[in-house]
Amino acid sequence: MDISVLHNSILFKGFDDTEISELLKALNAAEKKYKKGTMIFSSGEITDKLCFVTAGSVTVESNDMWGNRTILNLVGEGQFFAESYALLPDVPMLVDVCAAVDCTVVFLSMKSLADLNDTIRARLLANLLTITTRKNLHLSSRSFHTxxxxxxxxxxxxxxxxxxxxxxxxxxxxxxxxxxxxxxxxxxxxxxxxxxxxxxxxxxxxxxxxxxxx
Known part of the structure; x- marks a missing residue:
């Protein structure tokens, strides 16, 4: 796993490489590769994983039973998805996530947040708040566009x-x-x-x- 990509991400802002490596272990980080068109998550699934795209891109989509597709977001390299669902693991996903191109995704278990020391957890949550705030702004922009x-x-x-x-x-x-x-x-x-x-x-x-x- 390329630490340098993570080092430049919002989630790990302020953490050095050693701290990032320790966090990856604590959050049970797992890296997976997907071919273009592969479904990563389907609506109705439940997840506690915060997902980070380290290569390629994924689409966050709404697909109805009649085959209509609406792209809500295109998540590229260095960006995150599923952060809200990861923090609310009892809430089923209302969207699908699909590989827009061949891509690599790192999954981080948010269940393990409770095991971190208070200082590290507070820093991580502050960065996560920035991510969710930016995502909300993006979704607001889409409402203006449509x-x-x-x-x-x-x-x-x-x-x-x-x-x-x-x-x-x-x-x-x-x-x-x-x-x-x-x-x-x-x-x-x-x-x-x-x-x-x-x-x-x-x-x-x-x-x-x-x-x-x-």
Whole structure:
């Protein structure tokens, strides 16, 4: 397991390599590799594992019984998922988690938090609070992106957020076309058609996942 990747994560901020190694043992860390498309968690499952992506990316999705998919989040290298469920292990998951590409995930057992000394536990929980707060902000952003009724409004809201976060009118996004369509809760063909119209109208330039707001 590559300690350097963990060292740069929010969860282990302020911990040195020795402390991280000790925490990994205390939290029964387990590393697993997944092929693209593999389901990591399914809705209805219960877990006490906080999950850290060390390579690749995963999608957090809502899939209904009629086959409709909504992407709630794309979790990339250095990011966490399932933190809320890990701290509430009696609550069934309401989402699916799937490998977006070949990926590696480290699982940390939150049941073992009680076994840590008070100082270490307090530092770890403070970092975990930062993670959950950022995740809540991200989910709030998605509500802004899907609030407009028109597809163009959703695209513009999403691109505006990306531009603000990256301090540039030109940037790459993490989603491919299908993932972006699922995230914005629109059909892919409708999304592609609207992007073409926006380019003709002189609002944007785009190629694959690269965008420029004009």
């Amino acid at each position: 609030a407009p009724r028109q597809v163009r409004g959703r695209i513009m809201a999403y691109l505006n957020t990306e531009s603000v976060q990256k301090h540039s009118r030109e940037f790459d996004i993490h989603f491919d076309r299908q993932q972006l369509a699922d995230y914005l809760n629109v059909e892919r063909s409708v999304l592609s058609n609207e992007l073409s119209k926006m380019q003709r109208d002189g609002l944007i330039r785009c190629r694959k996942n690269h965008f420029e707001i004009i």
